Amino acid sequence: MADKADVKKHKDPWPADIAAEFAREANNPNPCVGTTLLSEDARTRVWIIRLAPGERTGFHRHVLDYFWTSISGGRGRQHMQDGTTLECTYEPGETRHESYGKDEFKVHDLQNLSDREMVFMTVEFKDSANKPMALPAGVRPQSAAA
16 A cells, blocks of 8 residues: 555554554454455455445454455555554555465554545455464355355
């Protein structure tokens, strides 16, 4: 994200509640990289992220190769695992591919700074250098729960 032209990037101290949540994620990694798991099969997990204005997803951990696409566009803020805070604008259709080597991962959150809903689609590839993390009970759609 830091390669985008309109990114604001800084390392100001995080609010206490954000820092505490980040510390909790380190002890209990969150594999839910979206707000809703739409589909899962032997090869992929398909997630959607829907954030109302001001809404924020909590910290989550990416260990699998994946891509995301911005459906709606909007402006967002992310707190990254290295202590950096990023703010940038996403265009509808903007897509980014990310991959991780063995034991590599990324932890971040996402907050909608826009005045309208912000929507992303994320597809994870289970055949990656790292094994998929187990999902919490109740996350899988009924059709994928079997």
